[in-house]
Amino acid sequence: xxxxxxxxxxxxxxxxxxxxxxxxxxxxxxxxxxxxxxxxxxxxxxxxxxxxxxxxxxxxxxxxxxxxxxxxxxxxxxxxxxxxxxxxxxxxxxxxxxxxxxxxxxxxxxxxxxxxxxxxxxxxxxxxxxxxxxxxxxxxxxxxxxxxxxxxxxxxxxxxxxxxxxxxxxxxxxxxxxxxxxxxxxxxxxxxxxxxxxxxxxxxxxxxxxxxxxxxxxxxxxxxxxxxxxxxxxxxxxxxxxxxxxxxxxxxxxxxxxxxxxxxxxxxxxxxxxxxxxxxxxxxxxxxxxxxxxxxxxxxxxxxxxxxxxxxxxxxxxxxxxxxxxxxxxxxxxxxxxxxxxxxxxxxx
Amino acid sequence: xxxxxxxxxxxxxxxxxxxxxxxxxxxxxxxxxxxxxxxxxxxxxxxxxxxxxxxxxxxxxxxxxxxxxxxxxxxxxxxxxxxxxxxxxxxxxxxxxxxxxxxxxxxxxxxxxxxxxxxxxxxxxxxxxxxxxxxxxxxxxxxxxxxxxxxxxxxxxxxxxxxxxxxxxxxxxxxxxxxxxxxxxxxxxxxxxxxxxxxxxxxxxxxxxxxxxxxxxxxxxxxxxxxxxxxxxxxxxxxxxxxxxxxxxxxxxxxxxxxxxxxxxxxxxxxxxxxxxxxxxxxxxxxxxxxxxxxxxxxxxxxxxxxxxxxxxxxxxxxxxxxxxxxxxxxxxxxxxxxxxxxxx
Amino acid sequence: xxxxxxxxxxxxxxxxxxxxxxxxxxxxxxxxxxxxxxxxxxxxxxxxxxxxxxxxxxxxxxxxxxxxxxxxxxxxxxxxxxxxxxxxxxxxxxxxxxxxxxxxxxxxxxxxxxxxxxxxxxxxxxxxxxxxxxxxxxxxxxxxxxxxxxxxxxxxxxxxxxxxxxxxxxxxxxxxxxxxxxxxxxxxxxxxxxxxxxxxxxxxxxxxxxxxxxxxxxxxxxxxxxxxxxxxxxxxxxxxxxxxxxxxxxxx
Numbered sequence: 001x002x003x004x005x006x007x008x009x010x011x012x013x014x015x016x017x018x019x020x021x022x023x024x025x026x027x028x029x030x031x032x033x034x035x036x037x038x039x040x041x042x043x044x045x046x047x048x049x050x051x052x053x054x055x056x057x058x059x060x061x062x063x064x065x066x067x068x069x070x071x072x073x074x075x076x077x078x079x080x081x082x083x084x085x086x087x088x089x090x091x092x093x094x095x096x097x098x099x100x101x102x103x104x105x106x107x108x109x110x111x112x113x114x115x116x117x118x119x120x121x122x123x124x125x126x127x128x129x130x131x132x133x134x135x136x137x138x139x140x141x142x143x144x145x146x147x148x149x150x151x152x153x154x155x156x157x158x159x160x161x162x163x164x165x166x167x168x169x170x171x172x173x174x175x176x177x178x179x180x181x182x183x184x185x186x187x188x189x190x191x192x193x194x195x196x197x198x199x200x201x202x203x204x205x206x207x208x209x210x211x212x213x214x215x216x217x218x219x220x221x222x223x224x225x226x227x228x229x230x231x232x233x234x235x236x237x238x239x240x241x242x243x244x245x246x247x248x249x250x251x252x253x254x255x256x257x258x259x260x261x262x263x264x265x266x267x268x269x270x271x272x273x274x275x276x277x278x279x280x281x282x283x284x285x286x287x288x289x290x291x292x293x294x295x296x297x298x299x300x301x302x303x304x305x306x307x308x309x310x311x312x313x314x315x316x317x318x319x320x321x322x323x324x325x326x327x328x329x330x331x332x333x334x335x336x337x338x339x340x341x342x343x344x345x346x347x348x349x
Numbered sequence: 350x351x352x353x354x355x356x357x358x359x360x361x362x363x364x365x366x367x368x369x370x371x372x373x374x375x376x377x378x379x380x381x382x383x384x385x386x387x388x389x390x391x392x393x394x395x396x397x398x399x400x401x402x403x404x405x406x407x408x409x410x411x412x413x414x415x416x417x418x419x420x421x422x423x424x425x426x427x428x429x430x431x432x433x434x435x436x437x438x439x440x441x442x443x444x445x446x447x448x449x450x451x452x453x454x455x456x457x458x459x460x461x462x463x464x465x466x467x468x469x470x471x472x473x474x475x476x477x478x479x480x481x482x483x484x485x486x487x488x489x490x491x492x493x494x495x496x497x498x499x500x501x502x503x504x505x506x507x508x509x510x511x512x513x514x515x516x517x518x519x520x521x522x523x524x525x526x527x528x529x530x531x532x533x534x535x536x537x538x539x540x541x542x543x544x545x546x547x548x549x550x551x552x553x554x555x556x557x558x559x560x561x562x563x564x565x566x567x568x569x570x571x572x573x574x575x576x577x578x579x580x581x582x583x584x585x586x587x588x589x590x591x592x593x594x595x596x597x598x599x600x601x602x603x604x605x606x607x608x609x610x611x612x613x614x615x616x617x618x619x620x621x622x623x624x625x626x627x628x629x630x631x632x633x634x635x636x637x638x639x640x641x642x643x644x645x646x647x648x649x650x651x652x653x654x655x656x657x658x659x660x661x662x663x664x665x666x667x668x669x670x671x672x673x674x675x676x677x678x679x680x681x682x683x684x685x686x687x688x689x690x691x692x693x694x
Numbered sequence: 695x696x697x698x699x700x701x702x703x704x705x706x707x708x709x710x711x712x713x714x715x716x717x718x719x720x721x722x723x724x725x726x727x728x729x730x731x732x733x734x735x736x737x738x739x740x741x742x743x744x745x746x747x748x749x750x751x752x753x754x755x756x757x758x759x760x761x762x763x764x765x766x767x768x769x770x771x772x773x774x775x776x777x778x779x780x781x782x783x784x785x786x787x788x789x790x791x792x793x794x795x796x797x798x799x800x801x802x803x804x805x806x807x808x809x810x811x812x813x814x815x816x817x818x819x820x821x822x823x824x825x826x827x828x829x830x831x832x833x834x835x836x837x838x839x840x841x842x843x844x845x846x847x848x849x850x851x852x853x854x855x856x857x858x859x860x861x862x863x864x865x866x867x868x869x870x871x872x873x874x875x876x877x878x879x880x881x882x883x884x885x886x887x888x889x890x891x892x893x894x895x896x897x898x899x900x901x902x903x904x905x906x907x908x909x910x911x912x913x914x915x916x917x918x919x920x921x922x923x924x925x926x927x928x929x930x931x932x933x934x935x936x937x938x939x940x941x942x943x944x945x946x
Contacts, residue, residue, distance in 0.1 A: 060488040131671040196793045196804045203791035208779035208808040302506030309500030316493040
């Protein structure tokens with residue numbers, strides 16, 4: 001019989017090793033490459049946060065842009081209008097993200113919206129925030145916010161030269177925190193309850209688990225982490241406006257890595273981000289200067305997204321559990337088969 | 350209270366509620382029509398704007414109904430949230446555009462080609478992309494249609510570039526002598542303007558919607574569809590070819606957007622993203638009307654059309670959808686099964 | 695929180711005048727009975743008699759239209775199911791509901807975590823219960839892959855790990871072939887020896903006769919008869935209810 005390895009979850013060990021390895025990446029990349037690396041880590045982080053709600057809690061959100069945008073705009077507003085450090089904005093954003101997630105989650109759970117209704121509601125809320133932001137002068141409506149350039153900016157300003165490895169290390173730290181939180185959550189009592197509720201809410205309730213409480217916990221954590229990513233993104237991009245913050249594209253970009261990598265697994269989202277972001281960059285550069293036989297593609301926008309769309313379709317059909325998820329599954333199946341053979345040897349029926 | 354099952358065209362209970370809603374709407378409209386001026390006065394300085402919004406909203410609402418009926422049909426039978434619905438509509442629009450631009454064909458005549466083509470597309474999509482994953486979760490199927498929509502929209506972007514295209518009806522203004530009286534267009538109900546193209550879109554959409562309803566209720570094919578929507582296994586046992594029904598249903602749903610596409614091309618500018626707005630609106634309508642409820646989609650479309658245009662007066666600018674979403678969220682919480690509810694208890 | 699001293703007199707579970715209607719259909723009508731601590735009470739009745747509805751009311755899946763459910767004299771009517779579980783009532787489901795992606799052991803862990811805050815302790819207890827019900831060889835297998843018999847045992851294991859005062863068993867023997875039944879019945883007897891009170895719904899008459907101290911017969915949502923197994927099976931009204939069912943089935 002297999003038991004958990006000792007007292008330390010092996011995922012922590014993997015994370016530690018990964019963190020150390022990732023520390024050295026900026027030494028091998030120059031400016032543009034660092035930006036790609038930042039995006040990989042950022043979307044890895046966002047997808048991991050999404051996965052807490054959709055993968056572990058089984059609550060498929062099609063509107064994570066809501067939390068992302070709240071984080072981005074909190075940071076933007078507090079910085080531009082009140083001169084507060086983006087780190088403060090991040091904390092505020094996280095609180096807002098968690099609160100909004102809890103509020104909308106509560107409404108959905110209370111009124112028993114499930115399946116298609118739940119998915120579309122998450123989408124509707126993100127769209128509502130987008131439209132409200134477009135019309136709200138408080139946040140500059142359609143104009144949005146720009147990061148005011150600060151001379152001698154420090155880490156407190158979360159502002160560095162574009163392409164600076166500092167961004168990389170900040171997001172790496174955020175990614176590590178996100179993964180630690182996720183691992184801790186899934187290993188905890190709450191984490192087990194969350195998954196049990198996903199598998200069978202009635203049964204979980206009949207065993208004393210309060211479904212509302214734990215679903216709210218999952219969505220709040222997811223919302224808070226996603227918002228933090230939003231605050232970072234504003235600082236990284238130096239700009240935010242309603243479509244970028246709350247638009248459907250960002251919702252899709254957040255969930256795609258988790259789907260491609262493997263929903264409901266710990267490393268799936270990060271694997272997905274590591275696959276998708278470079279792919280996007282590759283296609284973009286291909287379109288900018290294509291080799292001879294692909295000359296007709298030159299300058300055409302939309303090619304990279306076409307590829308994404310096709311890839312998504314292909315993954316759903318052929319690898320529905322995602323790239324990493326399928327690997328995990330195969331291992332699980334072979335282990336189970338071994339146990340079955342063991343049972344036969346032992347004569348259990 | 351969760352929408353796990355849906356009846357595509359409605360049981361007797363649903364029909365009663367639908368009749369109630371329809372009567373109420375007709376009565377309300379009649380009152381509006383007969384007292385247009387008086388009501389117009391009541392709404393003060395905005396009256397002409399409001400009136401125009403009402404007329405435009407009603408007319409476009411018909412199109413929304415047609416699009417949404419296709420979407421709700423697909424959901425009711427296949428339990429798929431077809432996120433590619435809007436993108437397919439855009440394909441329809443580009444097809445019609447090409448036919449008109451290259452061959453000088455009348456846009457309304459292209460409906461035959463576009464509907465056939467979209468029907469075929471739908472059947473192909475179902476057969477080769479969706480059939481393999483029918484037993485997967487709702488979300489996975491949604492994601493596949495999402496991937497499809499991303500692919501389609503960007504393919505159109507690559508092929509046609511973002512430059513907007515438009516066609517003009519050569520007979521946008523005109524007159525027809527009908528014996529006792531002359532009909533001239535654009536029409537002017539109470540001083541608001543109703544262009545020929547929008548009016549034709551409204552009439553055409555409702556006619557097709559009615560046709561769809563009859564097909565579902567009166568034909569063998571329609572009965573098969575409703576049976577599969579209700580109980581696929583049971584339907585299979587009594588001899589319905591479920592897989593073929595899936596194909597044809599998806600095709601029927603996409604044919605609806607094909608028809609809608611031809612109807613709106615004369616008055617909308619065409620870009621690769623034109624279908625997006627219809628996509629979002631269709632989803633709102635479908636939820637509002639009850640997922641899988643065809644009559645609900647019909648009525649919901651009109652309601653949303655009105656809400657969008659009138660809401661656009663209240664929330665000026667790019668956000669005429671805000672009123673729509675507010676209505677959506679309210680409806681979701683007040684009546685999670687949609688305003689007409691699930692057909693079966 | 696009310697304590698009704700007059701009627702409970704030590705009863706673990708009191709069902710008083712419970713009625714449940716679903717838009718016109720009366721599933722339960724004025725059902726009253728008690729279960730004493732340590733007792734095993736069987737609930738039988740023809741199909742559609744309202745047995746599972748009764749369980750659902752007791753376990754908190756939905757509240758009754760009228761009537762009360764008291765646990766140790768305390769009103770628990772209408773409480774959500776997770777509160778009732780924490781109060782000491784555990785139930786199994788006729789249509790089993792395993793946590794499919796979790797292992798057998800982790801399924802039971804969920805229940806054990808209600809009784810102790812320590813993950814380590816809960817794991818130990820879960821492991822013990824898994825062994826007790828005979829699922830030790832499958833402890834690390836995904837619950838979704840279990841056979842029907844295995845799933846039944848898992849239902850039981852989860853309920854046991856909750857360390858309940860009252861165990862509601864909904865057709866725990868259904869779907870099992872005779873050879874699979876004996877070990878389960880032995881397990882039930884052992885559980886009873888451990889002092890757990892049981893209320894169970896069952897169609898397998900042999901089991902009902904053997905295990906029950908008392909039987910409640912439901913018919914058309916009403917209590918038709920109560921008494922010892924012998925009393926009930928010789929009650930002419932009960933016989934008629936069952937035979938009447940058979941008769942109408944034969945005619946149909």
